[in-house]
Structure formats: C-alpha cells, structure tokens
Amino acid sequence: MPAPDVQTNDRQTKAAPPADPGRRQVLCGLAAGLGAALIARPALPSPGAPRVLNLYNPHTGERFHDAYFNGEGYIARVLPRLNWLMRDHREAAAIEMDPALFDVLWQVHRNYVRVHGISVVLNIHSAYRTERTNQLLRSEGAAQNSYHKLGRAVDISAQGYGIHFLKNIVRGAGAGGVGIYMRSRFAHLDTGPSRSWIQPLF
Ligand SMILES: [Zn+2]
Secondary structure, three states, X not given: OOOXXXXXXXXXXXXXXXXXXXXXXXXXXXXXXXXXXXXXXXXXXXXXXXXXXXXXXXXXXXXXXXXXXXXXXXXXXXXXXXXXXXXXXXXXXXXXXXXXXXXXXXXXXXXXHHHHOOOOOEEEEEOOOOHHHHHHOHHHOOOOOOHHXXXXXXXXXXXOEOHHHHHHHHOOOOOOEEEEEOOOOEEXXXXXXXXXXXXXXX
C-alpha cells in the first residue's frame, strides 16, 4: 500500500495549361509540397521555452496535454498531475517522479518533430511501480531493482507510429537506461546510469 512518500491526490495545383506541362507541374508540385510542409510541420520546441507533454495512460484512459516547465523551472502545481498519471494503477499509488524523466519524455516529443515533423501522443504503459507490483511483473521480465520502483523509469510507445521509429527516437532523448522491446512494442527509459538493451522480435 502507499508508502510514506506516496501521494494519493493527481496537423494543388490547378493552373492554366502550361507551355511545358511536365516542368511546370513539377515546380508547382514542389511549391505546394513546401507550402504544406511549412503549414503542417509543428515548430521545434525550444529548450528555453515552456515544455509541453502530450501523454495518454491506456490503463486508466487519462490524458495530460500541458506545460510542465515554464521556461525557467518545473511548474509545481502541475507536477502532481503528472505523478498521478504515472501512478501504479494496480495499487492506486503515486510517488514524486524524477522530473528529469519528464525532460526525457519532452526530448522524445522534440525528436519526433525534429526527425519526422510530427507531434505525437505518447502512451504511458508503465511508470511508477510499488514493490508488490514489481514482484508481480517479475515473470514478465521486471528487474528486481527496477528504476520503476524509484519513480525514475517509464515504458512508452507513440500513438500511430511503430517501434522502429521509436527505437531511433529514444536513443537521442537523454535517458540513462534505454531498453527496446521489439516484440512488446515499447521502449523503457530511465534516469539511471547509461546502459542499453534490446529485446529481439523473435
Ligand atoms: Zn520499464
């Protein structure tokens, strides 16, 4: 049950027939494509600006789409909502998550924009785990001394985009531990020491 440090509260072309249809068409196509890219591509989040996370917890149906960092520091009144979203849903137990983990998730968002020009919603499959839940998940490969128990790890996927995208994106997100679970289609990220592993597809 909740430990003392636990909180339980929580994005055409129709011109006149051109003299040189082939070339004109290509040029128009290029221009249209560029215009679409300029309109649709989200702005690359800047490190000095407010940092926004767009998260979804598939276990509880809860969402978080808000700034957690105002450009100068973490927003104290917002962090409890994030902590609660990342609770152990089996035990309704929350903990103060390592805010550095939120920065890792923000970097994941930023990498999707930088590399693919897309804003994604990240699914939070697992974040904080009580000792009991961690024991329960040992048969599924949870580590005995899991960073999940310390509020320093999160398992994620990106809505609408596969594990192959995610595998490359998370490697440049500033996490310490990076585990790629090809078969289960999620990535583990934590704020522990630098290390990486991969669960093969077969
Ligand atoms: Zn994990």
